[in-house]
Amino acid sequence: GESVGLHLPTLSVQEGDNSIINCAYSNSASDYFIWYKQESGKGPQFIIDIRSNMDKRQGQRVTVLLNKTVKHLSLQIAATQPGDSAVYFCAEKNTGFQKLVFGTGTRLLVSP
Amino acid sequence: EAGVVQSPRYKIIEKKQPVAFWCNPISGHNTLYWYLQNLGQGPELLIRYENEEAVDDSQLPKDRFSAERLKGVDSTLKIQPAELGDSAVYLCASSMGQGQTQYFGPGTRLLVL
Numbered sequence: 001g002e003s004v005g006l007h008l009p010t011l012s013v014q015e016g017d018n019s020i021i022n023c024a025y026s027n028s029a030s031d032y033f034i035w036y037k038q039e040s041g042k043g044p045q046f047i048i049d050i051r052s053n054m055d056k057r058q059g060q061r062v063t064v065l066l067n068k069t070v071k072h073l074s075l076q077i078a079a080t081q082p083g084d085s086a087v088y089f090c091a092e093k094n095t096g097f098q099k100l101v102f103g104t105g106t107r108l109l110v111s112p
Numbered sequence: 113e114a115g116v117v118q119s120p121r122y123k124i125i126e127k128k129q130p131v132a133f134w135c136n137p138i139s140g141h142n143t144l145y146w147y148l149q150n151l152g153q154g155p156e157l158l159i160r161y162e163n164e165e166a167v168d169d170s171q172l173p174k175d176r177f178s179a180e181r182l183k184g185v186d187s188t189l190k191i192q193p194a195e196l197g198d199s200a201v202y203l204c205a206s207s208m209g210q211g212q213t214q215y216f217g218p219g220t221r222l223l224v225l
Contacts, residue, residue, distance in 0.1 A: 034213075043116070043203050043216030044155065089154045098210050099168065102154025 012109045019080045021106045023073040023090035030092040034100070035064060035075045039086045047075070047088075077108075085110045114138070116217030118204050124223045130192035133220045137185065137206030144181060145214060146189050147203040155203050155216075161187065162210060194224045 013019050025033070031052040036044035050057045050064045050073075057064050063076040073090050087105040117136040125131050137144050142163050147155035158177065160168040163184040172179065176195070181187040191198055201221050205214040 036216075041218070043205070043218050046213055046215065049213070091154070095211060098160070099157060100214065102156070104153050 009105075010107045010109065012111065013080050015080060015082060015110055015112050017080050019075075019077040019084070019108060019110075021075045021077075021088050021090075021108065023075075023103055025071050025073060025090070025092050025103075027092060027094065027101075028068075028071065029094045029096075030101075031095050032093045033064070033066060033073050034091045034093075035062075035073075036089045036091060036102075037084075037086045038089060038105070044089060080108075080110050082110045082112055084108060116204055116206055116215055118202075118217040118220055120220055121218060122221045122223075124225065125194055126225050127196055128193040130190065131194050131222060132191075133189045133202050133204075133222075135187045135189070135204030135217060137187070137204070138215055141206035141208055141215075142184070143207045143210055143212070143214075144187050145205040145207075146179060146187070147205065147216075149201040149203055149219065151200075158189070160210075191222075194222075196224050198222060199224045 034049040035047040037047050038044045048059045048062050048064050050066050055066050061078045065074045087107050089102050089105045091100050091102045093100045119134050144161040146158040148158055149155045159172045159179050161181045164181050177191055179189045201219040203216050203219045205216045207214045
């Protein structure tokens with residue numbers, strides 16, 4: 001079956017540091033990947049996505065890296081701020097099935 | 113632009129009681145999703161609508177859960193009767209079409225006693 005998981009359930013960093021959140025996926029047929037940020041009491045918020053024909057995509061302070069060889073996805077946050085504290089989910093999708101599968105989440109704690 | 117609206121935000125009921133959740137998607141979004149999110153876990157899809165048609169309800173426990181989107185805009189998710197294990201956050205999301213970015217509402221937090 002398909003599954004998306006995270007290596008680290010909690011990541012603690014200092015303000016200003018760079019953060020890296022990792023995700024492993026098992027469905028080699030997945031061709032679209034998304035990172036969501038979920039703050040306490042809110043729904044998931046889209047951060048950045050990447051398609052399987054790319055290995056890197058950059059946004060504002062965020063970069064997503066995709067390594068299809070080892071089925072690994074990562075989210076890099078530059079100059080992490082207290083407002084980045086949240087749970088981060090990776091999600092995968094196979095375009096043919098249109099179903100988004102979420103991982104279990106990593107909690108990012110940013111201390112001043 | 114308003115985001116996805118859900119109500120109520122919180123609901124506490126006793127087991128065996130019915131409960132209903134309401135969702136108003138982003139204007140112009142044809143695809144609507146209901147997700148279940150247990151504590152510490154990622155959302156799991158319950159049902160997906162394309163306009164008023166439920167195109168994927170394979171994960172919806174149909175013995176007690178039902179959903180409708182009669183006019184292809186707002187949607188209601190119902191549980192009858194509720195069980196203790198139904199305590200969770202119920203998220204609604206919408207997208208312009210299938211395969212497009214999904215935008216989530218704040219969720220309804222259900223506690224079944």
